[in-house]
Amino acid sequence: MRITDEVLDWQNCQVIEKNRELPHATLIPFSDFEEALEKQRNESRYYKSLNGTWKFYWARNPLERPKEFFQKAFDDSHWDDLEVPSNWQLKGYGKPFYTIDKYPPCISTKKREIPKITLEDNPVGSYRKKFVLPKDWVDRQIFLHFAGVKSAFYVWLNGKFVGYSQGSMTPAEFDITDFLQTGQNLLAIEVYRWSDGSYLEDQDMWRFSGIFRDVFIFATPKIHLRDFFAYCQFDEYYKDAKLFLKVKVRNYSTDIKLKHKLEVNLLDNEKKQIKTETLLHREFNLGALNEFTIELSSLVKKPKKWTAETPYLYHLLLFLRDENNKIVEVIHSRFGFRQVEIKNSQLLVNGKAVLIRGVNRHEHNDTRGRAITEEQILEDIKLMKRYNINAVRTSHYPNNPRFYELCDELGLYVMDECNLESEGVRNFLPKSDPKWTKACVDRMIRMVERDKNHPCIIFWSLGNEAGFGNNFKKMLEAAKAIDLTRPFHYEGDHRLKIVDVFSTMYTVPKELERAGKYKPTRPDWFARRLGPKHYRDKPRILCEYAHAMGNSLGNFHKYMEIFERYDNIIGGFIWDFVDQGIKAPDKTIESWLYGGDFNDEPNDGNFCINGIFLPNRKPNPSAFEVKKGYQPIKIEAIDLKQGKVKITNNYAFITTEDFYLEWELLADGELLQTDRIDQLVIAPGKSKILTIPLEEPELAIFTEFLLQLSFKLKEEKAWAEKDFIIAWEQFEIPFRTKSNLEEHESKLPELRYEELEDVIRITGKQLVVQFSKKSGRIKSLIHNGREILVRPLTPNFWRAPIDNDLGIINFAPKFLKGILKRRFYRWKKANKKQVLKKIRVTPLDKSTIQIQTTSKIPFALTPVSINYTIFGDGKIQVDYTFTPRIELIRLGIQLALPADFNQIRWYGRGPHETQWDRKRGAPIGIYNLPLEKFIHNYVKPQENANRTDVRWFAITNNKDIELLVRAEGKTTINFSAWPYSQTDLENARHIHDLPKRSFVTVNIDYKQRGVGGDWPSVARTHPEYRLKGWKKYHYSFSIKIKNTTTSN
Structure with a gap:
């Protein structure tokens, strides 16, 4: 074939295949009943895998490719060996390319030029594989099957042209019967990275290429x-x-x-x-x-x-x-x-209404790209089940066939989505352009034909972010000619002309509730409202919501409340399941790369890092909020002092007989009473009032009582072990309590103080405290002769920006200073502009001294007032008062301890990181973690490790000293700790960029702004989770340095 012919193929949207077989359901013939019933398809005698080592040559463009490589006499001895399936970019050939919607420079986006791909910048992979046909396949029809090749490819067998295909996420099969020969056969494949099909594959993902799914041959009877x-x-x-x-x-x-x-x-x-x-x-x-x-x-x-x-x-x-x-x-x-079925604006499965507790999932592995294995697929499905996820959208293409089989087996609902996205050019492509009809319809038919027999699939989706027009109507008609048993979805049909469900993405809770009340509502951020007559018979679903980029997923519970409140809102799919990071090679710490790390231009940076799980499938903190929000058993308080609670089974089909209820009464975090209830059977959708036999202590010797209720598995499941927690809740029990104020000894050791030139020094029995007369801050804490502070106690109004703080900056970094300055950046340097106005020493008695400080800082209505009360037993109480003029991002105090203070205990929410608007997935308890596990390494470093609702925390060194911090009064505190500085955290682009310092940074906060997450990478933090201006803030805590042998 001439190069001009090939250019016409992979730049011609009318040519989508040559000699490709018609699509069909996933199947392989067996020879008899026993073999069919007992063996997997790949164990059939009529199946032969061609996976494994192939000879491979990578060329930068078609002009440099080996043109006659398919000839049997061609010498490939100097070629490389390449594993198939694989993505060649992750094997050292070319570079990965990540954007949200931008096409690579070689693909023209000018309407009059499309489809046009620059010949000089389209890499080509040439593959060769030799195989021998099994002897018992004589007189049978032989087919060659490619489960996935991106983007377009030619096939030769024994030097003869077999066919061509594009549309990379569904199989391409060729009848090779007449091309085979006795003995050894030579298969040659030529894969083009970019083709006209790439215009329809503009998904927000890494743009990998190559033979990335199984290759095999199979034999059928005549x-x-x-x-x-x-x-x-x-x-x-x-x-x-x-x-x-x-x-x-x-x-x-x-x-x-x-x-x-x-x-x-x-x-x-x-x-x-x-x-x-x-x-x-x-x-x-x-x-x-x-x-x-x-x-x-x-x-x-x-x-x-x-x-x-x-x-x-x-x-x-x-x-x-x-x-x-x-x-x-x-x-x-x-x-x-x-x-x-869709009835009465509800989604029914077998006649019962079902709520979609879903997640979007890209096929991605941090070392294999999209060439995922069955073991990796199974791991993902088990994770979804363990985190109470019941549905997955195959964003935005048909997945590996084994995925659907495992969803059938383990139980997940699936929205199967067509491999069609043209976000970068969706204003005019494919719309109603007849030149693209064939390609669009072909992609839909191939998906439906392949996957039609899977019960897990309950929606067909026409694609994602590709505009709307007649081509979508024709796709729907073609699909309905095959299958009328499932509803159809497409978010781009904003006027609801052809779809069965009213789908939107990133609809904020307030707007979503309008649909629940059948009020006019927007189908898109900028679209005009739809009246209820347009959608009354179509249930509302969020095909994407709760954008989980970095430290995100705030106010997730509000969506859950709306899902529960309105029958016509049937749930949604979180964006998304896993961070699409690529593992950084040769690093001493596990770390990942993202857009721009491969000199891939243009790119969209870390916008592929928006999963509730890290690339290695360890949970981000947001995953725990999802598990809590999605839990299918609801527990509500009725009369807590009497131990009465209401249990509601929100499963649609099963009772609670597979679970037992374990209850625990905690007193100040310690277990006081516990028991389990085994025979608690509640029908689906029903509730039951239950009385927990709590015993109130006779003496009020505790400050707080908490009742923890947990539903656990009685027996192991295919996806979880015995005693695995499915649902839980925690309530404060109103028993009699003592004051939470620490009682001092009647007679404390005496204190003395002296004013030196630069410091005020207060000396006690074991502790020496020094205040800077210039800043008013504690600059030194000496315990038994050892300096505890590396850096002084400093007011802190800043946090290392999370992705949602940056907002549009994620897409346009050059606007960083301007936008942040208008929002929160001004608080970063507020400390440096702080001016001490007053520092006064007041001895209250021989054992108590108070230091009052007042400082002026920018953007304040009132000065910062921090009062320190030092007691003879070594306790220092800090009372912090401040009224900002503009919104704060954080209100707290930061200090640094020596690096050997690396063990952390606390009484508050945990064990994972929590935030003001993302803490419902973390029970209150006493936790103990080493610093390396206390922090959370987001793929792109940002503010992390915060713990909320903290009563006390202690940081201990590896010898015998701990720094104990207690919340004083009625307000709990937040705290965090890192083995690096806040500046390190702000400047690092990757985990491996974070240095290990000779100190530990500790933050003792009133609060920091919530993380938000309604919109992609925009901190639409709800008003109740903001530190608003013109409001007086006050919190108190105490610090005490003690030996670890001393109890709290």
């Missing part, structure tokens, strides 16, 4: 069950179901096939035959080189139903027999009796 579609419909009571089958039989031979027979067996999960009302079989004749569709149906009495909560699967076996009743082939599939 008459073959090429495709099938199995589905069901329940009666009006959802008890009995009618099973429907559409089976396509293909005759590849030139002979007429007479008196062949199709038989269908249905077996339960234990592999026992299920009786059907009528026998599922059909005898037929089939002409030469012809295809015939057989339709069968039968009533099945009271089948076990499939749902995400009860993922019961049957075995469906299709037998093809010849005229002598001999088995020609057997096809095996799992089948779930499941019916999806």
Whole structure:
């Protein structure tokens, strides 16, 4: 083929394939009943994997590619070896490229030029693989299957051209029967990184390329069950179901096939035959080189139903027999009796309303890119189940086929999304342009045909952020010609012309509630409102919400409250599941890279880092908030002193019989009473009042009582171990308590003070405190002769910006100083502009001395007032009062301790990081962590490690000294600690950029601003989680240095 011909192919949106086979359901033939039932598809004798080591050559552009490499005589001995499947950028060839919606420079986005790809800047990967055909495949039809190749590719076998394909996220198959030879065969593949198909693959993700999914060949008989579609419909009571089958039989031979027979067996999960009302079989004749569709149906009495909560699967076996009743082939599939409907603005599964507690998920692994393994897929699904996620959107393309099978088995609802996104040019492509109709429809058909038999799929989605026009209507028509059993979704249909659900993204809670009340509401941030008549029969769903970029997911509970309050709002999919970081090589600490780290220009930086899990699948703190918000059992207080609580089972299909309830009464964080209730069976959607047999202590010797209730698994599941916590709640019990004010000894050791030239020194029995007369700050704490402070106690009004603080700066870094200065940047240097106005020493008695300081800082209505009261026992109480003129981002005090203070205990929320507007997923308790585990390493370093609602915390060195800090009065405190400085944290771009300092930074805060997260990378922090200007703030805490042998 000439290069000009090839350019026409991969720059011609009318050419989407050459010689590619028609799409079909995922299937592989077996030779008999036993093999089909007991073996996996890849264990069939008619399956041969071509995964493994291939010879590979990478060229910067088509002009430099080896043009005759497909010839058998071509010498590839000097080529590299490359693992298949893989993305070649992660194997050292070319560079990864990340943007949200920008196309690479080589792809023109000028309307009059599209599709145009610069010839000189389109890398090409050439692959060669030798294989030998199994001997028992003689006289069979042989097919070559590519599960995923990006972006476009040509195929040759034994030097002969086989075909071409694009549309990278669904399979491409070729009939290679006539190209094979006895003995060794040579397969040659030429993959183009960019093609006209790339215009439709503008997803917010890494732009990898190569053969990234399985490659295999399989053999079929000359008459073959090429495709099938199995589905069901329940009666009006959802008890009995009618099973429907559409089976396509293909005759590849030139002979007429007479008196062949199709038989269908249905077996339960234990592999026992299920009786059907009528026998599922059909005898037929089939002409030469012809295809015939057989339709069968039968009533099945009271089948076990499939749902995400009860993922019961049957075995469906299709037998093809010849005229002598001999088995020609057997096809095996799992089948779930499941019916999806939209009724009364609700999503119904098997007749019951279902709430989508979902998440968006990209296929991504930090070392393999999109070439993920089955083990990695299974890990993701188990994580979703463990964090109470019941649904996943395959954003924004069909996933690896094994993903759907595992969702069927373990139980997840799936929105299967077409590989169609043109965000960078969606204003005019594909819209209604007839040149793109073929490509759009092809992508939709290939997805639906491949995945139609999976019960887990309850929505088809036409794509993402690709505009709207007639091409979408034609995609829908083509899909409905295949499957009418599922509703259709597409967020881009803002006027709801063709879709079955009203989908929006990043709708804020207040606007979402308007839809719940059937008021005019916006389908998009900038779109005009839709009146209720347009959407009254279409349930509202958030295809993306709760943007989890970095330290985010604030006020997540507000969405949960709305989901629960309004039946016509059926939930949503969080953006997103996992940070799309690429593991940094050769680092002593686990760290990841993102856009711009590979000299990939243009790029969108760390905007691919927005998961509730890190790239290594360890949870970000937001994951715990998701698990709490999504928990399917609700626990409410009724009469806490009497121990009465209300338990509501929010599962749609299962009772609570698989769980036991464990309750604990905690007194000041310590366990006082505990027991478990095993026989607590609550039907789906029902509630029960329960009385916990609490015993109130006779004496008020504790300051606080908390009741913790946890629902745990009685037995292990496929995705969780026995005793795993599914749901929990915590309540304060109003028993009699003592004051939380620390009682001092009746007679404390005496204190003395002296005023020197630069400092005020207060000396006690074990402690020496020095105040700077210039700043008014504590600059020295000496305990038993050892200096404890590395840096003085300093007021702090700043935090290392989180991604949401930066907002639009994430997209346009050059605006950093301007925008931050207008918002919070001014607080960064407020300390340096602080001027001490007054410092006064007042001895209150021989054992108590008070230091009063008043300082003037910019942007304040009143001076900063910090009073220190030093007691003879070494306790220092700090009373901090301040009224800002403008909104604060933080109000606190920062200090630094020696590096050996690296063990942290606290009584507050935990054990993970919490924030003012993201703390419901963390119970109050006593926790103990080393500093290295106390911090949280976000992929892009930012403010982290905060703990909220803290009563006290202690930081201990590796010898025998601890710094104990207690909240005083009625207000709890926040605190955090890092093994580096706040400046280090602000300046670092990656985890490995953070130095390990010779000190530990400690923050003792009143609060810091909430993290927000309603919109992508914008801190739409709700008003109640802001430190507003013109408001007086006051908090108190005490510091005490003591030996670790001394109790709290």
